[in-house]
Amino acid sequence: MKRTIAGAAVVASTVLLTAACSSSGNSSSGGGGGAVPSTDGHGKTVTVWLQADAQNGWPEVVNQANQRFEQQTGAKVNVQWQQWSNYTTKLDSTFAGSTAIPDVVELGNTQTSSYIAGGAFADLTGAKGQFENSSTWLQGLSESGTSVDGKLQAIPYYAGSRVVIYRKDLWTKAGVMTPPKTLNELYADLDKVKAANSGDSNFSAFYMPGKYWYAAMSFVYGAGGSIATQSGGSWTAKLESAQSVQGLKNWQKVTTYSVGGATKDEADQDAVMAQGHVAAILGNGWELGAVTAPDTGNPKLAKVLSTFPMPGTGAGNYTPSFPGGSDLAVPQKASNKDLGAEWIKVFTDTKSQTMLAKYAIPNTTSLLHVYEGQSQANQSTGEAAKKTWFVPNTPNWANVESANVLQNALESIATGKSSVEDAAKSADGQIEKILNAGS
């Protein structure tokens, strides 16, 4: 019976979507409508979809924003916590309908472009000046919230950047006293760490999961390569280029220091590191907390963990980091669009972002110092946030991600099933097909 439930869930979601598709006939407003923050909200309720990251990480930031918003507008706020898994399916079916549309939604910065192209969000270009710090927003985030024709449709919320999280004790014991400045120094250091722990067959001098595409692509961009470039309206995949292949080989070199992760993604790398047989990982700054968490990690490691930005080909030339992060948008079909915009305005103003900077990289470079002042780890991640790369800005990119194109190619490299060149060629073919599909 229980297996029918799985089937039923799939069918049911298909059904929901199917049903939703049919009911969207009359509420079309063309996708061109804008929204301007408004404080006139007496007797209304604003529905906000935020990911559980805020619920677990910085609930007080949300609470103070809600309080200030409710005082200013007289409206009530209903925050509905969301999960990342299958989130786009939920958004699709919600936006396809015409009822129960939230007034504010959070989106990952790789998810925004397909919704912007789909006309899902209200245009906030006219009100850009009203959002505090809009002139100093982090570039990776503001790019992801802007349509191809330059309209602002999603407001930067927060970012994360990846750095090397390493076991200072193990590195020191192996004779490595200072963090490496270049990739070649990194390899040499890892050789020493590996040699010093050769008795442990589970030991990874650098744990690098085979499906960790954010990491692998960082090496690609660090070597001067890219995933794809656009010219004349069509996309050309670039993983086969000499620079990209070099980048992939640099990444492959790091995977040779990794044991046991060839067919995994980075989802459980913190738990793996907490086991004590891993001397370094590439992770978001907050993953330090996950490695040392009392319930899922190992608190004893708190004293011996440290961070540095991933070195690059030359000294001071870091391997660029992927700015993970989120944006906030007002759905085009929301009933309280102007109030939704007002809530975003409060939630992303200097006061809120200064509080948020304790936990995550704020949306503006003007507050990076608050974030970096928190800890040594934040200095590394703040530094890394200054040099970033971003996925091809096209609505079709999300389909490359959901088809696992890069993950599959990288896994075949990490498991030794195919050469870097072959994997890059096959991935390029799929990426071009998806990016150039009629959207």
Next chain:
Amino acid sequence: MTVSTAQRPAPRSLRRRTLSRARAGGLPYLLVLPVVLVLLTVAGWPLLKIVLLSLQRQDSGKYALFHGGSSSFTGLSNYVDTLTDATFWTVALRTVVFTAVNVALSLVIGMAIAHLLNRVSPWARILLTATLLFAWAVPSTVSTQIYYWLFANQYGVVNYLLDKLPGVHMHGHDWFADPHQGLAVVTLVVVWGAVPLLAISLHAGLTQIPREVIEAARVDGASAWQVFRNVTMPYLRPLVAILATLSIIWDFGVFNQIWFMRNGHPEPGYQTLGIYMYSNGIGSSHYNVGATIGVLMMLGLLAVIVVYIRQLLAIGDAE
């Protein structure tokens, strides 16, 4: 059995049917009406929508989805696209093989345990039945995660134990690098979850076989296999047919076990039709393609089980 059914004289059954209808009037229809209405709402309507969706083209992706853009009918073009895609056929073949292996293993092991249940003392039977029920009660998401841990390459207990055997070096062996090995692990989870229902149902079936018949066969010198083949199986056939049909339906659509075993990112070698439909349809917002694959899956399944349904009806009629 089937042959005799087909040639059974028609008048008798006709008369029986007319009689019962005359006696009951419209009441049976009235009684069945709520069920029909519920089925039409929750199964019929969505089914119709899925078929319609598979015949339409989704214009300009999400824009059309959000703004009720024209979804023009394109005839069978979605079907042509899907059926001319080599990947679809690879995936379909893989699904058929996967289903066959899983159904066969589940039924054989289920039958073996059913016979065991039939033989052991009552207290052992109760213990075994309770254990089977516990195994059955475990949600597939949980059992999949547990098996994933058991087969983990670094700290998994399976590799640890195998490595203890003399001459075997399994430390660090990655079961999921090769999709065949990975799907074998998935098969283990699926069969593990399927066996309890099959074993308990078949055991119930076994208890219905008159002892005299089996004893008579033994007295006549039939071997254990001959008894099973010529006495037990004919009695169990209707039950086995139903269980096999259900198993095919379940195993053909296996999703959770593969999806969670690969942490939501199944590699190409792990794609069965259910996974393929999800990643090509829902995962990439190509709902028309997803609907097309879904309809094809349903048709393929129907073609297989229609044989069984006919047999079921024939058996039912014969009694």
